[in-house]
Amino acid sequence: xxxxxxxxxxxxxxxxxxxxxxxxxxxxxxxxxxxxxxxxxxxxxxxxxxxxxxxxxxxxxxxxxxxxxxxxxxxxxxxxxxxxxxxxxxxxxxxxxxxxxxxxxxxxxxxxxxxxxxxxxxxxxxxxxxxxxxxxxxxxxxxxxxxxxxxxxxxxxxxxxxxxxxxxxxxxxxxxxxxxxxxxxxxxxxxxxxxxxxxxxxxxxxxxxxxxxxxxxxxxxxxxxxxxxxxxxxxxxxxxxxxxxxxxxxxxxxxxxxxxxxxxxxxxxxxxxxxxxxxxxxxxxxxxxxxxxxxxxxxxxxxxxxxxxxxxxxxxxxxxxxxxxxxxxxxxxxxxxxxxxxxxxxxxxxxxxxxxxxxxxxxxxxxxxxxxxxxxxxxxxxxxxxxxxxxxxxx
Numbered sequence: 103x104x105x106x107x108x109x110x111x112x113x114x115x116x117x118x119x120x121x122x123x124x125x126x127x128x129x130x131x132x133x134x135x136x137x138x139x140x141x142x143x144x145x146x147x148x149x150x151x152x153x154x155x156x157x158x159x160x161x162x163x164x165x166x167x168x169x170x171x172x173x174x175x176x177x178x179x180x181x182x183x184x185x186x187x188x189x190x191x192x193x194x195x196x197x198x199x200x201x202x203x204x205x206x207x208x209x210x211x212x213x214x215x216x217x218x219x220x221x222x223x224x225x226x227x228x229x230x231x232x233x234x235x236x237x238x239x240x241x242x243x244x245x246x247x248x249x250x251x252x253x254x255x256x257x258x259x260x261x262x263x264x265x266x267x268x269x270x271x272x273x274x275x276x277x278x279x280x281x282x283x284x285x286x287x288x289x290x291x292x293x294x295x296x297x298x299x300x301x302x303x304x305x306x307x308x309x310x311x312x313x314x315x316x317x318x319x320x321x322x323x324x325x326x327x328x329x330x331x332x333x334x335x336x337x338x339x340x341x342x343x344x345x346x347x348x349x350x351x352x353x354x355x356x357x358x359x360x361x362x363x364x365x366x367x368x369x370x371x372x373x374x375x376x377x378x379x380x381x382x383x384x385x386x387x388x389x390x391x392x393x394x395x396x397x398x399x400x401x402x403x404x405x406x407x408x409x410x411x412x413x414x415x416x417x418x419x420x421x422x423x424x425x426x427x428x429x430x431x432x433x434x435x436x437x438x439x440x441x442x443x444x445x446x447x448x449x450x451x452x453x454x455x456x457x458x459x460x461x462x463x464x465x466x467x468x469x470x471x472x473x474x475x476x477x478x479x480x481x482x483x484x485x486x487x488x489x490x491x492x493x494x495x496x497x
Contacts, residue, residue, distance in 0.1 A: 139395075162275075200247065249306075268282060378414055
């Protein structure tokens, strides 16, 4: 978790299609192969995208069952005919016009959070910019962008973290039961929110008015499944990105100084960090029939793990991939947001939030530096990686 790049490089060189018996997954690590998989939704289907990494114990299954928990095909796990319409609907809330109109909201929210940090900072206190800034910022922005009111922000962050750990981690059984209860609480809250949103505006109102290809309206479980995915992706992974961006920039005094004044640099710097250390490190697919990747034959039903993070450092695609070069020509060619029909619909908003968050904090805390800690905890799940704590102090 601290430095996965040597392992990823070894896989690309020696075993670009590698079967891992511990997980039953085929690790696909070269840029060209991963891009091919992402762009071919017929041969490589997303049915396993949200499956739990480890089987859940009975205690966890009971907690989920009591809440009626189910995730029917909706977005990330939907390879059927309903996906295109649902994706178009969700994308409307994250298109260029919406993102541009949200910039003042992002700036206002960032200043509010950063000002509170600054008060601690000038008194000489250490500040955890992950917990106090990177995580709450996208959660507050998301609720406004999606037209939600009276959302328990702190609870939503906790629920999202629990869902990611339950389905993408490998916690012990007693921890799985605890996480499952939190996920059940999240699901119950979502269901009540959807059921009580008759005539509502925003995302939920749009979903309630949406029709499937056969003309039928969406049922409540599918609406809840869409919200379950969007509410996590729109704030948890963006918070992870902001935390990663802040850690890298605080560690580089020149970059921190430039971030306060040079907008072109900020967006390019965020893009390079996305390429090298994206918060979403892997994603899963299943082969629909026998296929070949990099000379290896894969049977139908093979479970694939696409090493998104490794593709951003593939030397066949990026020169000097180990360096952060914010003005490289192919800077946007990374696969950190996916590609094709399942590419992240919130990519533009995530980039914008990370850039605004960086600029705002660099301006308000110009003499901030990173408190180096080799043992600083990292989120280390199958598909998610980010610093859990980024501590800053005055220079």
